Amino acid sequence: MVEGSKLAVYASLAGNLAIAVAKVVAFFFSGSVAMLTEAVHSLVDTLNQGLLLFGMRRAARPPSERHPFGYGLELYFWTLVVALMIFVTGAVASIYQGVRQLLAPSPVGDPMVNYVVLGVAVVFEGASFLVAWREQRKAFPRTRLLRFVRWSKDPGLFVSLIENSAALVGIAIAAIGVFGSTSLHLVWADGLASIAIGLLLVAVAIFLLIETRSLMIGEAAAPPVVARVRAAIEADPRVTRLIEVLSLHLGPEEILMGVTIDFDDGLPGPAVEIAAQEISETVSAIEPRVTRLFLRPGRRPDAPFHGHGYAPLTTDAPRLH
Numbered sequence: 001m002v003e004g005s006k007l008a009v010y011a012s013l014a015g016n017l018a019i020a021v022a023k024v025v026a027f028f029f030s031g032s033v034a035m036l037t038e039a040v041h042s043l044v045d046t047l048n049q050g051l052l053l054f055g056m057r058r059a060a061r062p063p064s065e066r067h068p069f070g071y072g073l074e075l076y077f078w079t080l081v082v083a084l085m086i087f088v089t090g091a092v093a094s095i096y097q098g099v100r101q102l103l104a105p106s107p108v109g110d111p112m113v114n115y116v117v118l119g120v121a122v123v124f125e126g127a128s129f130l131v132a133w134r135e136q137r138k139a140f141p142r143t144r145l146l147r148f149v150r151w152s153k154d155p156g157l158f159v160s161l162i163e164n165s166a167a168l169v170g171i172a173i174a175a176i177g178v179f180g181s182t183s184l185h186l187v188w189a190d191g192l193a194s195i196a197i198g199l200l201l202v203a204v205a206i207f208l209l210i211e212t213r214s215l216m217i218g219e220a221a222a223p224p225v226v227a228r229v230r231a232a233i234e235a236d237p238r239v240t241r242l243i244e245v246l247s248l249h250l251g252p253e254e255i256l257m258g259v260t261i262d263f264d265d266g267l268p269g270p271a272v273e274i275a276a277q278e279i280s281e282t283v284s285a286i287e288p289r290v291t292r293l294f295l296r297p298g299r300r301p302d303a304p305f306h307g308h309g310y311a312p313l314t315t316d317a318p319r320l321h
Contacts, residue, residue: 005156005252006056008132012160013049015124016042016167026117032108033101034177034193035117037094041170041197042121044090045163048082052156055079059251069292072251076215079155083212086163087205094198101191108190111182118175125171129164132157140224151222153215154252159208166204170197221247221255225287229257232282238264238275243298247290255290257283262298272297 020042027035055078063070108114133145135157140148145161152158177193180186220226226245234242241262248256261279263272276295283290 005135005154005160006053008128008135008160009049009052009056009156011131012128012164013046013053015128016046016049019121019124019167020046022117022120026113029113030108030110030178031106032111032114032174032178032181032190033097033106034174034190034197035114037097037194037197038118038121038170038174040093040097041090041167041201044085045167047089048085048159048163051078051082051085052159056156069250069256070254072249072254073216075155075251076212079159079208080212080216082155082159083205083208086201086208091198091201091205094201095195096198098191098194098196098198101194102188105187105191107187108178108181111178114178115175118171118178121171122168125164125167128160129168132160132164136161140222143224149211151224153219153222153249155212155215156252158211162204162208166200170200173197173200215249218248221249221257221289225255225289228286229259229283229290232286233259233261233279236275236279236282238267238271239279240264241298250292253289254292255287256292256294257290258294258296260296260298 020039023035023039023042026032027039052075055075058078059070059072059075061071136143136145136148136152140151143151149158149161173193173196177190177196180189180193221229226247230242230245233239233245239261243260243262244258245260246258250256263275267275279295280293283293
């Protein structure tokens with residue numbers, strides 16, 4: 001999954017950089033503010049992909065004494081920076097340029113250059129979107145795109161999907177602005193298109209800020225992941241009842257899970273320890289992202305309670321690097 005998200009980010013970075021250069025050239029030939037706005041949009045997206053790659057590298061560092069659970073959460077910080085970049089650099093600049101064009105309209109030159117560049121941009125952005133979409137289908141084959149974005153804990157993948165989707169919509173808006181200014185002689189259409197692109201970026205930035213905030217304060221694993229773990233534990237004949245499953249993402253590929261189990265009362269102490277270890281291995285086999293699994297024995301409502309917190313039964317799932 002990590003390699004898949006990196007592939008999506010690299011594809012987006014390469015595509016956005018090529019498109020940004022082409023849009024800048026188109027702006028110099030035509031003077032279209034919407035094309036300038038789209039060039040800024042692509043440059044911001046290129047920088048954002050670079051920040052995500054930097055965040056991935058930082059998050060991949062091994063655990064240390066000060067950070068025993070690793071650095072996976074740092075990727076969410078850099079995703080927050082990406083969202084702020086989209087808002088401050090992309091959205092504000094686009095709206096500003098659009099307002100300037102409305103207040104002092106200037107005609108757009110030869111539209112053919114713009115149309116050619118926008119057509120090329122559609123090809124590059126579409127290819128980048130397909131790469132990210134294919135990786136999404138590998139992770140959640142039968143999940144709709146919007147639900148995947150809500151469930152996904154991998155910013156490299158869902159940011160690429162959102163940015164490429166927004167870029168395709170932005171290209172359509174820019175094309176409408178150029179057409180309105182040149183073919184319909186509506187000089188204000190170009191500026192209005194720039195403002196519309198800016199508002200689109202505002203919506204994208206707000207959505208990413210909300211998602212990243214949720215990840216940074218701690219999100220549970222996606223429902224399908226929890227369901228697989230629950231089913232595997234409940235299938236163990238030594239488990240009488242699965243009382244509680246708590247999970248927390250420590251990064252895109254790092255899940256901490258705490259499970260409360262009511263074991264068969266007939267199991268002796270050593271057998272309970274063996275059961276805990278085997279359950280840990282089973283969970284790691286079906287869901288490798290669960291790198292920390294903490295188990296504690298449960299109790300019936302009428303059973304006596306002794307002690308607090310997790311019992312010595314606690315076990316770690318094998319850690320994967």
